[in-house]
Amino acid sequence: xxxxxxxxxxxxxxxxxxxxxxxxxxxxxxxxxxxxxxxxxxxxxxxxxxxxxxxxxxxxxxxxxxxxxxxxxxxxxxxxxxxxxxxxxxxxxxxxxxxxxxxxxxxxxxxxxxxxxxxxxxxxxxxxxxxxxxxxxxxxxxxxxxxxxxxxxxxxxxxxxxxxxxxxxxxxxxxxxxxxxxxxxxxxxxxxxxxxxxxxxxxxxxxxxxxxxxxxxxxxxxxxxxxxxxxxxxxxxxxxxxxxxxxxxxxxxxxx
Numbered sequence: 536x537x538x539x540x541x542x543x544x545x546x547x548x549x550x551x552x553x554x555x556x557x558x559x560x561x562x563x564x565x566x567x568x569x570x571x572x573x574x575x576x577x578x579x580x581x582x583x584x585x586x587x588x589x590x591x592x593x594x595x596x597x598x599x600x601x602x603x604x605x606x607x608x609x610x611x612x613x614x615x616x617x618x619x620x621x622x623x624x625x626x627x628x629x630x631x632x633x634x635x636x637x638x639x640x641x642x643x644x645x646x647x648x649x650x651x652x653x654x655x656x657x658x659x660x661x662x663x664x665x666x667x668x669x670x671x672x673x674x675x676x677x678x679x680x681x682x683x684x685x686x687x688x689x690x691x692x693x694x695x696x697x698x699x700x701x702x703x704x705x706x707x708x709x710x711x712x713x714x715x716x717x718x719x720x721x722x723x724x725x726x727x728x729x730x731x732x733x734x735x736x737x738x739x740x741x742x743x744x745x746x747x748x749x750x751x752x753x754x755x756x757x758x759x760x761x762x763x764x765x766x767x768x769x770x771x772x773x774x775x776x777x778x779x780x781x782x783x784x785x786x787x788x789x790x791x
Contacts, residue, residue, distance in 0.1 A: 542676075549595075550595060551594060551600055551602075554594070558587045558588060561580055561584040562672050564583075565580040565584060567786050569665050571701065571782065578641065581642050581667070581668055585606055585642070588631070589635050590604055592609065592622070593608075606639045624678065634667055641664060676691060677691065701724060701728070702728045708740065713788055719752045722753060723764070723780060725741050726772065727781055734770055735749070738753065762774060764777055
């Protein structure tokens with residue numbers, strides 16, 4: 536499959552390289568935010584992705600490059616029957632227009648941007664954003680990457696894989712849905728998921744390893760060489776150092 540750099544280079548043969556780079560970067564950011572259960576950030580990143588995608592569709596359709604034109608102004612051009620259109624597949628431009636508008640409107644109207652007493656960003660909305668971004672991204676790749684059809688097909692297949700948050704609650708028990716994490720990383724992941732912290736008993740119940748391994752991991756992470764967790768009132772809490780470590784691990788795992 537094409538690497539990120541190869542994908543940007545392939546897209547850049549047909550669209551502005553700055554827009555191509557930004558599109559891939561925003562798509563990656565959305566994936567990471569969803570994995571981290573940061574629903575608000577998934578929606579905010581979806582809005583930025585929509586801005587880049589709208590500028591790409593506009594630049595191809597109009598023949599004019601803009602790095603600052605608003606989503607609405609870009610899409611109004613696509614919807615205008617009185618102007619000349621250059622998009623390779625006119626029907627595809629219309630479908631992209633509707634999908635990009637939906638992403639951007641949800642991001643703007645459902646609480647990710649505006650404070651609301653009745654709504655907070657949630658997993659259902661974030662999953663909708665993620666899947667819509669997958670579709671728009673796949674469509675742009677299909678239309679503008681022609682160097683290696685097999686690689687393009689593999690990229691699109693990879694986008695179709697069912698996404699899942701890193702940790703899912705099954706009954707009363709959280710489960711880390713990854714098997715490549717060390718005991719220390721697994722402990723950090725659970726503490727990041729649980730904002731109120733977890734007792735050592737709760738960690739032992741959540742992590743499918745022997746008790747001594749979990750206890751050693753907690754003690755090591757709390758030591759002066761790491762300082763990635765702290766014990767307060769019987770609860771283990773993750774520190775900023777711990778968050779940095781586990782976010783890096785999750786980002787690496789999402790790309791493997």
